[in-house]
Each structure stands twice: as C-alpha cells, then as structure tokens.
Amino acid sequence: MSKFRVKNSTKPTISMSAMPDIVFLLLFFFMVTAVMRQSEEVTRQRPPQAKEYRVTSNKSLIKELIIGRPSDGKLGEGFRYVANGEFLSLDQIRPWLLKQRTSLSEWARPRMIIVLKADEDVDMGMIADLQQELREVNAVKLVYRTLEGP
Amino acid sequence: MYKHSRKPVELNTSSMADIAFLLLIFSLVATTISQDKGLDIRLPPKSEFEQELPIQERNLFKIRINGNNQLLVENEVRENAEGLSTEVKAFILNNGRDASSSDSPEKAVVSVKTSRGTKYAAFISVLDELKGAYYEIYGERVGLTSGEYRKLDQNNPEDRLLYQKGKEGIPMNISIAEPDF
Numbered sequence A: 001m002s003k004f005r006v007k008n009s010t011k012p013t014i015s016m017s018a019m020p021d022i023v024f025l026l027l028f029f030f031m032v033t034a035v036m037r038q039s040e041e042v043t044r045q046r047p048p049q050a051k052e053y054r055v056t057s058n059k060s061l062i063k064e065l066i067i068g069r070p071s072d073g074k075l076g077e078g079f080r081y082v083a084n085g086e087f088l089s090l091d092q093i094r095p096w097l098l099k100q101r102t103s104l105s106e107w108a109r110p111r112m113i114i115v116l117k118a119d120e121d122v123d124m125g126m127i128a129d130l131q132q133e134l135r136e137v138n139a140v141k142l143v144y145r146t147l148e149g150p
Numbered sequence B: 001m002y003k004h005s006r007k008p009v010e011l012n013t014s015s016m017a018d019i020a021f022l023l024l025i026f027s028l029v030a031t032t033i034s035q036d037k038g039l040d041i042r043l044p045p046k047s048e049f050e051q052e053l054p055i056q057e058r059n060l061f062k063i064r065i066n067g068n069n070q071l072l073v074e075n076e077v078r079e080n081a082e083g084l085s086t087e088v089k090a091f092i093l094n095n096g097r098d099a100s101s102s103d104s105p106e107k108a109v110v111s112v113k114t115s116r117g118t119k120y121a122a123f124i125s126v127l128d129e130l131k132g133a134y135y136e137i138y139g140e141r142v143g144l145t146s147g148e149y150r151k152l153d154q155n156n157p158e159d160r161l162l163y164q165k166g167k168e169g170i171p172m173n174i175s176i177a178e179p180d181f
Helices: A019-033 A090-103 A106-111 A124-136 B014-030 B084-092 B120-141 B146-150 B157-167
Strands: A062-070 A080-083 A086-088 A113-118 A141-145 B037-042 B060-065 B071-073 B076-078 B109-114 B174-177
Touching: A019 B014, A062 A090, A062 A124, A080 A090, A086 A090, A090 A124, A113 A124, A113 B037, A124 B120, B037 B120, B060 B084, B060 B120, B084 B109, B084 B120, B109 B120, B120 B146, B120 B157, B120 B174, B146 B157
Parallel strands: A062 A113, A113 A141, B060 B109, B109 B174
Antiparallel strands: A062 A080, A080 A086, A141 B037, B060 B071, B071 B076
C-alpha cells in the first residue's frame, strides 16, 4: 500500500452556477433587440422584392401600416388596410395617424416614419389614396417595406 | 453552545438555469425581430395652394406605368424596368452635355406616374432602379459601391459624414405623381 494515498472522496462536478448568467444574458439580448408582437396576424401579405433597400435605423419612430388580404376567409379576398391588428377604412387612417403621432414624444413627432408593408399585388390606387392621407397630416416620411431582392 | 459547521452553506442554484431558459423561450416566442428593410421616400408636404414648379422639359425624366404594368420611359414603351438605372444615372450626370438631357444633377427630376391599376410590385421595381442609380452616384463620390453606401450607419458619426458627403448637392429628386386614372 502506497504511503501517500490521495484522499478524494468528492466526485468532480462542473460548476453550473454561471449557467443562469449566460442564459440571462441571452434573454436580455433578445429583449433589447426584439419588439413585442403587437397582435395576431390578421392579414397575410408578401411584400415585393427590391435590391436597393436601406435599413431604417430608428426603431422608436416607426409606425407600421399593412395592406394585405384578411387571413380569415370569411372577410373576403379584397385587400384591406390594417394597423395594430385592426382593419381600418380609408377615412379611419387619418385619426389613426394623428393618434400615433401623439403617442410619440414632442421632439420625435415630425420625424415619425410610416413603414408600409403592402402585398406586391396591391393596386397603386390603394397606395396613392394612403399617400394622400399621409400628406394631409404631414406624415411625409414613408418607407415601402420590401424583401431582399432577386 | 451549538457550534456552526465551518463549511459555508450552499444554495442549490441548478434550477435557476431552468427558470432563465423558460423566460428566454417565452421571449423568443412572443417577439418578432423587426426587419425594417425598405425603400424610403419623402412625400411632398401638403400645400394649400397647388404650386406648379416650372421644370424645363430637358430636366425631367418621365416614367409612366400603365394598368398592364407596361412602362413608358421618355416616350418609349418598355416591358420591364431592367437597365433603367444606367439610363437614369446618365441623365442625372449629364451636366448639360446632351441638349435633350439634364442641365445639372441638382435640377434633374425623375418623375414616376402610375395608373390606379398598376401593381405595387411594378412600381417598386421601378423605384428600386431609381434608388439604385442615385446610390451608385452617391457611392462613387465617396469611393464606395452603392451597396456599401446604402449600408452606412446613420448613428455612426464617421459613416454619417460619408453619407452626407455623398449626397451633398445632389438631391434625390424622385417625384411620385398621383395617378390620374
């Protein structure tokens, strides 16, 4: 029997104490980079493709408007304006825009950016009507949301 | 008196990771990472009295798209927008050389007019070409490709400076006219 017997009664374990920290870090990363989904998708739409897109940098100034086909078949196949998960008629757009503007802080109001997520098959008439409404309330910054191009 | 053991009390924190994972998965499911990629334009502000800006015929590059998504580019019929960006670029950078093309980049205006029945995709494909032409011009002035120019970050002071320098003196005069029928 050896004279120097190493006494090793405890089993080697990997410390797991840093694990929650790592996961929390991931969690915070996602919370910062992502925005909460505001509502169920009430429409489906496929934006057109474009090559020369730019990424809109200031997320807090963005308000999204959608033109798409209702996902619920009972509502027909026609294109509808949608904002924050609710269908809007053309004359409801102006009040919606004004409401969105007041939700921003004072300095940001003139900088409000409207991101239009419209289906590629929408007629330009619908887009033109919307643009006219935007001009009426001086919301002149518009982004046509596109998919990364062909 | 009762003597405490010297070994420090350890909390079992192994379930902490589970809780954190649960939160993580919840936030992954409940959020969308917004991709705000798109073509940005500035609409003309509304004015009480419609003013007609006198634009010389030579400084105007006219593009019309009809209800069948056909193009009329400077009175010439086309089926698609391909190759439009090189023509627009030549038009903008003409600087008075060709008498039928623009006087200066500053005065050059590209006008797009659609019909109410035009498909959005057709309009976007034209706008894409126009933006491409301008970004290429801007990029060339600061020694970047159009793709690099587009990706300049507005929040980064150095990039912002390059961005400003690129478009200085050449406004993106893309006019989107109201459809008339």
